[in-house]
Amino acid sequence: MRGSIGVAGAAIAALCLVGAQAAAFERIQAPSPKPEMTENCPGLVAFNRSRVLPASLQLAQLKFDQVRITYIGHSTFLIESPRVVRIATDYNDYVRPPVLPDIVTMNRAHSTHYTDSPDPGIPHVLRGWAEERGKPMRHDLNVKDVRVRNVPTNIRDYGGGTERHGNSIFVFEIANMCIAHLGHLHHTLTQQQLNDIGRIDAVLVPVDGSYTLDLDGMVEVMEGLKAPLIIPMHYFSVFTLNRFLDRMREKFDVEFSDTPSVVISKTTLPAKPKVLVLPGR
Numbered sequence: 001m002r003g004s005i006g007v008a009g010a011a012i013a014a015l016c017l018v019g020a021q022a023a024a025f026e027r028i029q030a031p032s033p034k035p036e037m038t039e040n041c042p043g044l045v046a047f048n049r050s051r052v053l054p055a056s057l058q059l060a061q062l063k064f065d066q067v068r069i070t071y072i073g074h075s076t077f078l079i080e081s082p083r084v085v086r087i088a089t090d091y092n093d094y095v096r097p098p099v100l101p102d103i104v105t106m107n108r109a110h111s112t113h114y115t116d117s118p119d120p121g122i123p124h125v126l127r128g129w130a131e132e133r134g135k136p137m138r139h140d141l142n143v144k145d146v147r148v149r150n151v152p153t154n155i156r157d158y159g160g161g162t163e164r165h166g167n168s169i170f171v172f173e174i175a176n177m178c179i180a181h182l183g184h185l186h187h188t189l190t191q192q193q194l195n196d197i198g199r200i201d202a203v204l205v206p207v208d209g210s211y212t213l214d215l216d217g218m219v220e221v222m223e224g225l226k227a228p229l230i231i232p233m234h235y236f237s238v239f240t241l242n243r244f245l246d247r248m249r250e251k252f253d254v255e256f257s258d259t260p261s262v263v264i265s266k267t268t269l270p271a272k273p274k275v276l277v278l279p280g281r
Contacts, residue, residue: 064175067264069202075089075184081175082174085145088105091115103143128152130165183206184212185206187213203230232244251273
């Protein structure tokens with residue numbers, strides 16, 4: 001991997017050794033092909049806003065149809081909207097963005113994906129699980145030009161069993177685009193989950209192949225989501241990353257970025273689905 005960012009300098013590898021590799025999880029097979037989605041994820045909340053931004057917000061250097069995605073490390077990204085709403089994914093105690101987010105999302109499979117002590121200055125803290133075990137958590141939040149919603153998923157428990165609705169896939173609708181963060185995904189997706197997620201423009205995907213979903217299953221999820229842009233996360237070595245990229249090269253283009261940030265828009269998404277590797281830990 002080329003490049004790194006100082007904010008992700010914490011010893012992530014050591015923190016991620018949370019225990020022995022979990023037993024293989026029974027995969028939920030999703031029917032194929034995935035039907036086209038027309039209503040779930042068009043980003044209408046964001047797109048129907050005025051295209052004229054106040055001068056005070058133009059410092060973000062994002063046009064009305066752009067989103068900036070910055071890889072902070074592990075499974076944490078900073079996502080910024082044209083109206084300067086900042087979102088941090090899998091917000092935790094070890095890897096945090098350099099600015100205070102307006103919205104944070106969390107998943108609880110491991111401590112590197114959540115915190116019990118979020119910064120009190122964060123207005124919106126969205127946990128991907130409910131306090132009542134086995135009950136799905138539901139979020140549908142609108143802040144300025146951003147909509148955040150979630151699709152609950154199951155996780156393995158430490159005994160090798162299944163904890164229903166233990167985590168969530170978070171979907172961010174910004175600037176007429178939908179960006180999905182898969183979190184600590186442990187299984188392939190049912191047709192209902194694919195329907196609930198809807199049409200995706202960019203997906204942030206864990207590619208370790210062991211603590212989360214196995215490699216075959218994750219490739220299946222990528223084929224089902226059909227996102228034009230795929231950004232890997234949650235890998236612990238160059239070997240692990242390359243193992244995923246080698247599989248993806250069979251059907252997808254692969255590109256390495258020199259910087260941890262990328263600005264995307266509907267008009268600049270790749271015509272052929274592409275994996276974009278952002279430098280980071």
